[in-house]
Amino acid sequence: MKGSEMPNMDSFLVIGHRGACGYEPENTLRSFEKAIALGAHMVELDVHRCRTGELVVIHDNRLERTTNGSGYVAEKTLDELRALDAGGGERIPLLREVVERVGVRAAINIELKGAGTAGPVSELIERTVGSGGYDTSHFLVSSFDHRELARFAEINRRVRIGALVEGVPLGLAAFAQELGAFAVNAGLDFVTDEFVADAHRRGMRFFVYTVNHPEDIDRMRRMGVDGIFTNYPDRASP
Numbered sequence: 252m253k254g255s256e257m258p259n260m261d262s263f264l265v266i267g268h269r270g271a272c273g274y275e276p277e278n279t280l281r282s283f284e285k286a287i288a289l290g291a292h293m294v295e296l297d298v299h300r301c302r303t304g305e306l307v308v309i310h311d312n313r314l315e316r317t318t319n320g321s322g323y324v325a326e327k328t329l330d331e332l333r334a335l336d337a338g339g340g341e342r343i344p345l346l347r348e349v350v351e352r353v354g355v356r357a358a359i360n361i362e363l364k365g366a367g368t369a370g371p372v373s374e375l376i377e378r379t380v381g382s383g384g385y386d387t388s389h390f391l392v393s394s395f396d397h398r399e400l401a402r403f404a405e406i407n408r409r410v411r412i413g414a415l416v417e418g419v420p421l422g423l424a425a426f427a428q429e430l431g432a433f434a435v436n437a438g439l440d441f442v443t444d445e446f447v448a449d450a451h452r453r454g455m456r457f458f459v460y461t462v463n464h465p466e467d468i469d470r471m472r473r474m475g476v477d478g479i480f481t482n483y484p485d486r487a488s489p
């Protein structure tokens with residue numbers, strides 16, 4: 252791929268889930284480095300806002316599962332969060348740090364987890380694109396919170412969005428088209444030929460999370476999906 256752009260969307264996209272969290276502590280710089288080393292075309296990460304307003308990269312809204320801290324991320328200052336161990340001595344990274352570290356080596360899927368993340372994420376992407384070396388297609392912004400995603404799309408019409416869903420919606424991919432999404436990001440247990448075909452018919456890509464078993468990776472390829480989120484990018488890389 253040309254460094255500053257999204258990888259070729261016509262080929263099967265390998266997306267490193269929370270980096271390469273099958274090998275390294277999830278959502279840490281070490282995990283993103285590992286994903287790139289293992290051939291991921293894109294890295295996926297989760298974003299929350301902390302009490303002092305910074306965007307931090309962590310999956311849960313609480314700290315217990317992935318760090319040695321406790322309580323809600325949204326109630327902690329950045330200094331409090333930075334003092335924690337996010338696994339193997341890694342720190343909870345700022346979104347800005349991950350974007351800088353990944354650079355043009357892989358595209359970035361930013362999942363809006365926390366409330367109020369749409370605006371600041373848009374600002375960060377625009378600053379990054381503005382500073383050169385990137386195209387807006389370097390980024391894909393997604394969320395299960397379709398209202399937050401719609402807010403993002405309202406603020407920023409240039410950056411592609413992925414509509415996350417767990418389950419099969421009554422209208423198949425219609426909800427994602429309504430959001431103006433570039434992609435449907437669907438859960439593995441709910442992928443059907445009909446759902447994939449409907450997304451494609453509506454002009455969208457179809458990405459599937461989280462696909463770790465080699466049999467499922469092969470099955471997804473055969474079904475014609477456009478890419479997968481995986482904890483083990485090496486299993487899906489050619």
Ligand code: G3P
Nearest residue numbers: 295297362415436460480
């Ligand atoms: O974006 C795909 C996947 O990350 C969504 O689920 O819970 O791992 O954030 P989760």
Ligand code: CA
Nearest residue numbers: 295296297362
């Ligand atoms: Ca995620």
